Amino acid sequence: MSRKKVRVLIVDDSASVRQTLTAVLEEDPDIEVIGAASDPFSAARFIAKDIPDVITLDVEMPRMDGITFLRKLMTQHPIPVVMCSSLTEEGSETLMQALEAGAVDVILKPKIGVADHLQEAKGRICEAVKGAAQARLSARTRPQPFSRTVEKKLTADAMLPPPREGARAMARTTETVICIGASTGGTESLREVLQALPSNAPGIVIVQHMPEKFTAAFARRLNDLCAVEVKEAADGDAVLRGRVLIAPGNMHTLLERSGARYHVAVKSGPLVSRHRPSVDVLFRSAARAAGSNAVGVIMTGMGDDGARGLDEMKQAGAYTVAQDEATSIVFGMPKEAIARGAAMKVLPLGRIAAEILRLGAMAA
Incomplete structure (x- = not known):
């Protein structure tokens, strides 16, 4: 019996992008491109006849921009959407609006060399589409999970230096460091958690x-909305109460200790668990640097990045939390962590902020 494929509609005004994206997606045996439209009006006519599992949607298109179409779609006929946009500062701000409007994920296309870039990024693109297909949206039945081909992937050992003989994390101190990992559906879930925190919340590092x-752009948006300071992490940034550091895209972020103080190291390096930044890299570095002074939280996301790291944090004495299935947009990363026995507590999204504050108060 053949497994059900993820049926995708591509919406992009560029014929070459439609052609290349179709070829990239159909290289995956679990994905079927059922149509391609040059603008939202053509897409709407297609959807009226055949509803796809996932839509990939360009931002800049004639007749109606992608954000306007996305908002209409989410109010009239919610379908998981992966936004496709150029890598620009202006574009990143626009895509923040897309995520707020209900887009599940984001993939990039450069202004030049689009075909080559899409081919190089095919693993990331296919994963984004598969993750979107599993997303929980209102008025949408969650599809059954499908199996996927697992390729070889690096672990966080590729980024972590060998532990020094006799080196160990500090014993319990007065400061708690919160490390959070999220993926598909995480942008709005993280906003909900961070908006519930007061300005003196424990220091937080997020992948x-x-x-x-x-x-x-994500960090700036959250900084405007939250009482805590939120910034994109830079190499050497201190982890402080009232501050949230977000790992930069395409860079790994590690927790390090200098005396009794914590800071982050931002480094390039290979993909780990198919990601850069990787949650496993952050979590496993926190296990080594902070031990029982750390709290690990794994939230909504596709795949298994962070599951091993959360387990290592638990073994090092950290307190560990996983988001529950009912409130996860995609119950992949938390599910894998729970299956490993890495999560000491499983909580709905609405209770995670209170748990962070409770654990921070215990250490104060």
Whole structure:
């Protein structure tokens, strides 16, 4: 019996992008491109006849822009959408609006060399589409999980230096460091958590799977909305109460200790668990640097990045939390962590902020 494929509609005004994206997606045996439209009006006519599982949607198109179409779609006929846009500062701000409007994920296309870039990024593109297909949207039945081909992938050992003999994390101190990992559906879930925190919340480091440039726009948006300071992490940034550091896209972020103080190291390096930044890299570095002074939180996301790292944090004495299935947009990363026994507590999204504050108060 053949497994059900993810049926995709591509909406982009560029014929070459439609052609290349179709070829890239159909290289995956779990994906079927059922149509391609040059603008939202053509897409709407297609959807009226055949409803896809996922739509890839360009931002800049004639007759109606992608954001306007997305908002109409979410109010009239919610379908998981992956936005496709150029890698620009202006574009990153626009895509923040798309994520707010209900887009599940973001993929990039450069202004030149689009075909080559899409071919190089085919693993990321196919994963984004598959993750979107599993997303929980209102008025939409969640599809059954499909199997996927698992290719070889690097672990966080590729980024972590060998542990020094006799080196260990500090014993319990007065400061708690919160490390959070999220992927598909994480942008709005993180906003909900961070908006619920007061200005003196424990220091937080976050890995959210996002492309470069978009993490800076994401951090600025959250900084405007939250009582805590939110910024894109820079190498050497201190982890302080009232501050949230977000790992830059396309760079790994590690937690390090100098004496009794914590800071982040931002480094290039290979993809880990198919991601850069990787949640596993952050979590496993936190296990080594902070031990029982850390709290690990794994949230909504596709795949298994962070599951091993959360387990290592738990083994090092950290307190660990996973988001529950009912409130996860995609119950992939938390599910894998729970299956490993890495999560000490499983909580709905609405209770995660209170748990962070409770654990921070215990250490104060």
